[in-house]
Amino acid sequence: MTIWTIPLPTKATTERTFTEQSTDSYENQSNTFIPIFQLVDVQPDDWSFQALELISERYGCLDENSFLRNPESGSFTRNEFAIILSNCLDRLSQQTTESSLGVSSEDLLILQRLQSEFSPQLAAIRNQVNQLDNRSNLLETQQFSTTTRLEGEVVLAVAGVIGEERADQNNESIDRTLVGGNRVRLELLTSFTGSDQLRLRLQARDIPELENVTGTQMSNLGFDGSNGNNIELDRLDYEFAIGDRASAVVSLAGGGLGDYVSTVNPLFSGSSDGAISTFGRENPIRRQGGAPGVGLTYELSEAVSLEVGYVASQATNPEVGIAQSPYGAIAQITVEPSDTTRFSVTYLRSFNGLDTGTGSVRSGDPFDGDSEAMIANSFGAEVSFDLNEAVIGGRVGFIQANAKDLAANPSADIFTWAVLAGFSELGGEGNLAGLVIGQPPRITRNQYAEAEQAASWHLEAFYQAQINDRILITPGIIILLNPEHSANNAPIYVGTIRATFSF
Structure with a gap:
């Protein structure tokens, strides 16, 4: 998805085009305070709603199923409206690139003002699109096919055994053994x-x-x-x-x-x-x-x-x-x-x-x-x-x-x-x-x-320690009493450390 950006007109030009709408909120904007209109939902009788609907009818930049035409709740949040506006701008950009279709100067001013009023929301959408593109590119470069x-996965392990004489094996002793493997x-x-x-x-x-x-x-x-x-x-x-x-x-x-x-x-x-x-x-x-x-x-x-x-x-x-x-x-x-x-x-x-x-x-x-x-x-x-x-x-x-x-x-x-x-x-x-x-x-x-x-x-x-997303370290101990179900056999002790690396 791309966001079509049109150079903004001067405020005076915008006011002459939309004389029926108040633009007082523009005059009080600053880098510190958020204008009050940026916090209000878009209603069907707002100029922005009617303006985008007019543009859509003239240039077909929204499909018939767009919920702009049939709002269920009667109003939109500014983020919801910005998504619809972004889709319309994207479609207009594609149409002007692929054909000789142009946008009249009067309608261009309407689009410019819409972009100005919804610039924070459009910027947020642009940022989300860029993040998705980056993730998609990363997946394409990392996937095997x-x-x-x-x-x-790699498992590295060290294990040790301690035991005594085994009655069921002719009193043979279990040597203290330390082994490693992978x-x-x-x-x-x-x-x-x-x-x-x-x-x-x-x-x-x-x-x-x-x-x-x-x-x-x-x-x-x-x-x-x-x-x-x-x-x-x-x-x-x-x-x-x-x-x-x-x-x-x-x-x-x-x-x-x-x-x-x-x-x-x-x-x-x-x-x-x-x-x-x-x-x-x-x-x-x-x-x-x-x-x-x-x-x-x-x-x-x-x-x-x-x-x-x-x-x-x-x-x-x-x-x-x-x-x-x-x-x-x-x-x-x-x-x-x-x-x-x-x-x-x-x-x-x-x-x-x-x-x-x-x-x-x-x-x-x-x-x-x-x-x-x-x-x-x-x-x-x-x-x-x-x-x-x-x-x-x-x-x-x-x-x-x-x-x-x-x-x-x-x-x-x-x-x-x-x-x-x-x-x-x-x-x-x-x-x-x-x-x-x-x-x-x-x-x-x-x-x-x-x-x-x-x-x-x-x-x-055992205790499994999550070092990070790809490394697990698990120390553990096993105690066997009456091994082989024989009371004559001494206990067996097994200790191990298992390290798991995944990628």
Whole structure:
């Protein structure tokens, strides 16, 4: 948008043209005081309204739908009127440039006076247009392409472990270990229609899994893993809308079954900006299977949504196929009855996908490795309450596993729970303090072998400091009591500092 500026006439000329209007307000203007007419709304019987309407009729500088012709409120603020005037001046400027159409000297004087009286408002509009042009130019120079956005993230981490002798590992001690690592991600996000998104993520990482030191998955961090810092395709999926209420996602690589359903405790779920442990990020029952897969979300109402998903991790392997691949199917109802309360109920069925990577070794294989056809039915519930700048939440998960290929089809029950608390803006804008207390997956009943008698306790605290828009520093500590659900095992202490850089 451009603002057409016409050199102002002398006051005497203006007064001769508009003898029926008083121009006393001009004579008292100064750089210090705002004239009273600059504070009054424009009425349909004001000269400025009638003058612009006359210009519009003569030169067609306003379209038929202009609300100047049908004012609903009977009057306009000076800013509203200035916008209409600006549009008329812009159209006249374009017409005189593209054709031989000229503006009569009498009408030119009218336009000049209109510009004079509304010069503060027109200047403000001009300033806003310039700011929008600058932002548009910045976006054009920074965007990766017209349809694709490039995002990047680097995670640097240092972690230390302290422990004592492990009774379940022939009294081998856990050495005091300090490790460091990194994870680099580049993500290309492409939209073809505005309501879809193709995501392609490349990743290189080398952050050790602490279970190799401690002997238990309970100590694993939520951002660990290593591929020797080689570049790999970590994520490839396509999400698109189906009508006004439904959306679908097709995943070809990366992601897990839990990615197809929402979490009601999102402060903890991110690997780079959530809880520091794998257990703290999400309900373990959701970690039973990975892509390829498909998911569907349907909004039953503004407050209720239904989400379903299916994954078969080895479906693309011709020697395994969909029929024999470990699979997982999930369905979840999420309800948000108010802005401060959210809860969900989840059902999941899996085949040979019982190991959630968060519990004891036995909870991932309760049949001592003798079964090759484990079917599991899992049930979960999660709730979250927003209390000003504090969020209190909790979750429970129950898994009933059956060995279909063993005599009598023995079953085992596995239980997990957690209580979560997050405190936003603690110590500064963007900061987050988090607490996680819970029990990693534990066998509470087993028809094939013994149940796990002593419950492990997972105690976690972290503080996420927002250094600026692109840097997060998160120190945290994890304390494991009765690791591997054994009272004979001494506590394990894990400390870490995670630094996240995004661009």
